Amino acid sequence: MPAATLKWFFWTPHILSSHTATMFEIKSSLPTDKPAAYAELATLLQGLLTGETDFIANAANTAALIFNSLPELNWAGFYRLVAGELVLGPFQGKPACVRLQLGKGVCGTSAQQRKTVLVPDVHAFPGHIACDAASRSEIVIPVIKNGQLLGVLDLDSPQHGRFDAADQEGLERLVAIFVTAVKI
Ligand code: SME
Numbered sequence: 001m002p003a004a005t006l007k008w009f010f011w012t013p014h015i016l017s018s019h020t021a022t023m024f025e026i027k028s029s030l031p032t033d034k035p036a037a038y039a040e041l042a043t044l045l046q047g048l049l050t051g052e053t054d055f056i057a058n059a060a061n062t063a064a065l066i067f068n069s070l071p072e073l074n075w076a077g078f079y080r081l082v083a084g085e086l087v088l089g090p091f092q093g094k095p096a097c098v099r100l101q102l103g104k105g106v107c108g109t110s111a112q113q114r115k116t117v118l119v120p121d122v123h124a125f126p127g128h129i130a131c132d133a134a135s136r137s138e139i140v141i142p143v144i145k146n147g148q149l150l151g152v153l154d155l156d157s158p159q160h161g162r163f164d165a166a167d168q169e170g171l172e173r174l175v176a177i178f179v180t181a182v183k184i
Contacts, residue, residue: 034166034167038166038167041066041170042170042173046177049181050181053182055150055184058178058181059077059080059182062090062174062178063076063078063090063092063153066092066171066174067093073093073156073162074093074094074156074157075091075093075094075132076091076153076154077091077093077154078091078151079107079151079154080150081111081149085101085102086100086101086102086107086108086151089151093156094132096131097131104127105129106129106138106140107129107140107152109127110140110141111149113142114144115142116172117139117140118163119137119139119163120160120161121136121137121160121161122135122136122137122138123136131156132156134158135158136157136158137157137159137160138155138163139154139155139163139167139168140152141171141172141175142175143179153171153178
């Protein structure tokens with residue numbers, strides 16, 4: 001499907017009760033203007049995480065928001081740094097590899113280098129770890145708070161070359177919001 005025809009779905013908070021609960025529902029789609037879409041997502045994520053500092057809870061909602069909002073994803077989620085390994089955290093998508101070594105694969109490379117790694121073609125990335133055979137491209141953003149590596153955010157797509165610099169910028173902004181919200 002040509003990128004120009006992809007729809008950017010986004011979620012909007014719907015207050016069921018001002019005192020008891022907030023639900024999220026798909027309200028509409030956005031145009032393919034990535035900076036605008038990520039700006040909307042940043043606002044939504046900020047609202048979603050406000051008042052909550054728990055890493056797992058916030059990672060779960062962040063992964064769910066991203067997976068259900070961005071087009072052409074087959075996996076979105078977190079790996080946490082635990083005792084020197086990346087351990088599977090909250091995610092959306094098919095069951096995935098549980099433990100990844102630093103320096104190995106896309107996630108381990110991002111964690112070791114503490115930099116975002118953008119892979120247009122996973123088959124051309126030496127050491128790529130194929131948790132889902134459908135994945136064709138991938139982006140991994142390190143999650144760092146006060147200089148401490150907490151883990152990574154990993155997004156996979158079945159579309160070759162799905163992620164670009166606008167995705168990197170937008171996703172790094174979402175991770176910054178996540179990092180600010182969580183307590184360590
Ligand atoms: N492809 C990743 C492994 C994690 S899964 O994609 C969820 C990697 O090479 O590190």
